[in-house]
Amino acid sequence: DTTFELCPGVKKAVDLCAAPGSWSQVLSRKLRYDYDVKIVAVDLQAMAPLPGVIQLQGDITEISTARKIINHFEGEKADLVVCDGAPDVTGLHDIDEYIQAELLLSALNITTHILKDGGTYVAKIFRGKDTTLLYAQLKLFFKHVVVAKPRSSRNSSIESFVVCQVYSPPEGYKPFMYTGSLDRLRDAAEEPNRTLVPFVVCGDLAGFDSDRTYPLELDDKKEYEFCGPVQPPIDPPYKTAGGMKKKGELAKPGRETGSSEQEAIAGFSGISLQ
Numbered sequence: 001d002t003t004f005e006l007c008p009g010v011k012k013a014v015d016l017c018a019a020p021g022s023w024s025q026v027l028s029r030k031l032r033y034d035y036d037v038k039i040v041a042v043d044l045q046a047m048a049p050l051p052g053v054i055q056l057q058g059d060i061t062e063i064s065t066a067r068k069i070i071n072h073f074e075g076e077k078a079d080l081v082v083c084d085g086a087p088d089v090t091g092l093h094d095i096d097e098y099i100q101a102e103l104l105l106s107a108l109n110i111t112t113h114i115l116k117d118g119g120t121y122v123a124k125i126f127r128g129k130d131t132t133l134l135y136a137q138l139k140l141f142f143k144h145v146v147v148a149k150p151r152s153s154r155n156s157s158i159e160s161f162v163v164c165q166v167y168s169p170p171e172g173y174k175p176f177m178y179t180g181s182l183d184r185l186r187d188a189a190e191e192p193n194r195t196l197v198p199f200v201v202c203g204d205l206a207g208f209d210s211d212r213t214y215p216l217e218l219d220d221k222k223e224y225e226f227c228g229p230v231q232p233p234i235d236p237p238y239k240t241a242g243g244m245k246k247k248g249e250l251a252k253p254g255r256e257t258g259s260s261e262q263e264a265i266a267g268f269s270g271i272s273l274q
Helices: 023-032 063-072 093-114 131-139 182-188 240-248 259-269
Strands: 013-014 037-041 053-057 077-085 115-125 140-149 159-167 199-201
Touching: 013 093, 023 037, 023 077, 023 140, 023 199, 023 240, 037 063, 053 063, 063 093, 077 093, 093 131, 131 140, 131 159
Parallel strands: 013 037, 013 077, 037 053, 077 115, 140 199
Antiparallel strands: 115 159, 140 159
C-alpha cells in the first residue's frame, strides 16, 4: 500500500481466498475509520470473526458467490479486490506455479463480475514460465500491471504479487465464469511477442531480510517475547495428517500403511481418494 497507494478512497473491498483472515484484518485496520466502508471476506473454509468484516463462505468459481458479494454492496461493485490464496505447496516449483496460475485465473474470473471500472486487483502469483502469459491476460483488463515483491517475502521464494490498477475491460466484454485450463488458453493463443514484465521490489531495503536469522536481543535490551499467529486456520484440510505427523503415526519406509494413514496422507497433499 505504501508503494502503490491501494487503500485511499476505497469504500468497498473484497478479500478472496481470505482464510485465516490476515489480509482482511489489514483491510479492516486501514479502512474502518470510515463508517461507509464495507469489507467482504470470501473463502471455502470457516474464518474467525473480524471486526468490520462481512464473512461469506463460498466458492469463487460459482456465479452465485459473485451475486452474494454484490448483494452485500447493495447492488454496487467493489473498489478493491485482493487475493492471497495459494494451494498447499508441494515443493515442486513447476507444479506449484501451475496450480497457483489456475487459482489466479479463477480469482480474475470472479473479479470481472464484482470490480467496478477503474478499480484495483491484487493477487499472489508464483513466478515461472507462465508469468508473461498471465501478464498479457491481465493487461487486457487493466491499464497498469506490475509484479511486486514485498520486503516481507523471502528472496528464496518464488512468491510475488500482481498489482493491477485501473480496471478497464475490453469494449463489449461480458463477464462469464470460465473454468478452463491455462494450458488450453496457451495452446489457443498465437505466438506472443516478447514481453518484459515490470518487476518492483517493495519496502525498505535497509530493513530486516526475511532470508536471514537475527539475534533476539532488542535494541532497548528488552526480553524478546514470542507472538503466535493472530488467527490460525480453524479447520484446515491437513489437520488430521498434521496431528498424526506430530505423534509419529504417518507411514514410514518399509511399513505398510493402513486406510486411516492413506486418508491422512491424501488430505495432507490435497488429494481425493474417491
